[in-house]
Amino acid sequence: MRSTLITDIAELTTVDPEGRVLTDAAVVVEDERIAWIGPAADAPDADDRVSVEGRAVLPGWVDSHTHLVFDGDRSAEFEARMAGESYAAGGIGVTTSATRAASDDRLAELVRGRVADAVAGGTTYLETKTGYGLTVEEEARHARLLAGLREEGLVDEVTFLGAHLVPPGRDAEDYLDDVVGPMLEAVREHAGWVDVFCDTGAFDAEQTRRVLAAGVAAGLGVRLHGNQIEQGPGVGVAVEFGAASVDHVNHLSDTDVEALAGTWTGWDRASATGTPGTVAGCLPACDLSTRAPLAPARRLLDAGIEVSLASNCNPGTSYTTSMNFNVGTAVLQMHLTLAEAVRAATLGGALGLRTQDRVGSLEVGKRADLHVLDAPAAIHLAYRPGMPLTHAVWRAGRRAV
Ligand SMILES: N=CN[C@@H](CCC(=O)O)C(=O)O
Ligand SMILES: [Zn+2]
Known part of the structure; x- marks a missing residue:
């Protein structure tokens, strides 16, 4: 030793x-x-x-939410947004086409480069997702690639996000039959988590429940994209499933905040012991890049909810792995103290990945x-x-x- x-x-x-x-x-x-x-x-x-x-x-930062397997460029979409367009889930389809066309070697090289950038910025524990494949073969290919990089110790946690968008040209229920059937079967050995984009233009509450239930039956942990675009059922469904984390949380009702707070009653924040609830995942760079209202991190912390800060690196809404930027933004614009922001970007992320006993402090x-x-x-x-x-x-x- x-x-x-x-x-x-x-x-x-x-x-x-x-x-x-x-x-x-x-x-x-x-x-x-x-x-x-x-x-x-x-x-x-x-x-x-x-x-x-x-x-x-x-x-080291715990980046608990990224989408690193992608190819293609969406800077024109970003530029249009800065000129007044709104973000819509449909852009995921653009990245999906470019990603499907990329070879295994090219995708691996792209992910390696993004991980190297993240580590160079202080990230030491990293979750990343599939979700730009959206066919059985492609989702399996992306999950396999990530599992290989996890074997190498480059990424730490792999999430299956087949329910990111109904691919253009497919019927939603028919696509979901694939997601909960052969797609899940093909990825379950590679992934530790199941995730769904539960929001306007993506998946509704019933569809989300269907995917999460199948994921749980396959032995995966639950995390969710929710309440990004509008107030909706995401947080409620996350709480219902005992999700480790519900991320974005830009548009919350009082009921959402109460429901999240209710999951933390068995947790003692002062000693960081007990049973953790559903972490509210805040993604400041994404909020800025989509001109969304910043997630109400201050309100969430004051309600006794553990908060995480993550980069959400992806080509549509947050093309950065910089956790330093996210932490600085949380202090400057979300009214977190430095100690709260650092905790959210370390222990908060670890709680959202249920790895708080190993990393995060x-x-x-x-x-x-x-x-x-x-x-x-x-x-x-x-x-x-x-x-x-x-x-x-x-x-x-x-x-x-
Ligand atoms: N909102 C859903 N998924 C990603 C964006 C995906 C995209 O637009 O390519 C996110 O977390 O922001
Ligand atoms: Zn995301």
Whole structure:
């Protein structure tokens, strides 16, 4: 077992249950885990020693919502939106055509490049989805590709999103017969989660229930896209199914907020123990790129709901993997404190992936996922928006950047 002492940390944001922020701190990493955390002056000996020379360190970002398997360009659609058009689910079909035409090698290269960008920006745990295939063969091809990259340790969680859009030219019920039948059968060995875009122009409540029920029967965990375009049934269905996360949540009724809050009654936020409920996944870059009202993260936190921040990297609504940008935006525009935003982008994402016991905070025994900023304090993420602040990254105890 090889150990490394990472020392001369000006500010160490742990995101542990007490929310401790240590100054003049050090961390010892043993293989892929954190073995010790404390004042630099008390640090034990280790095989290797790395000084971060007065920089800030925080847990690596947990990006709990991305769509990285895609080809093609939708910048004209974005430009039209900036000139006043609204976002509509139909654009997914454009990416689907381009993605179907891409070879296995090209798709793998594209995903690898996007993952490399994410890691270079401090992301150490990453979920990603299918959803631009929309035939049995294509969804299976994308799920297989992602499972291969998970084997390699490049991505961490794979989600099946066959119910992203009814492909142009197909009848909805007939398509869903495929989704819950041969498509699910083909992807279930590759994916850990099932997801549905439950919104105007995509799938309604009954269709969503049908897909989620089939996914659960196939042994998959539940997550959902909901309440992005309009107030609708997404949050209600997510709660009904005990989803780990419902993401977007731009348009919420009081009943939606109460329903989400009700899922967190068995969770003790102060000690981060108990039974987690349905995380409200907020996607600030997507909200800006679609000119949607920013998800009400402040209101959700105040109601006792755990919130995550994720990049939602995809070509239609959020073409970025930058978690630094999302965290800065949450502080600047969504009225989260820095501590709340960092927690949402680390432990919040982990809760939404039910991996909070392994990742999402810097605690002894957890995976050594560390993000070193080129700044003395983490508040620089909001104070200097858009600056290249990621200095170094350790992922599972290995230097990745
Ligand atoms: N809203 C649904 N899915 C993606 C967008 C997909 C697209 O437009 O290509 C999202 O999460 O925003
Ligand atoms: Zn999405």
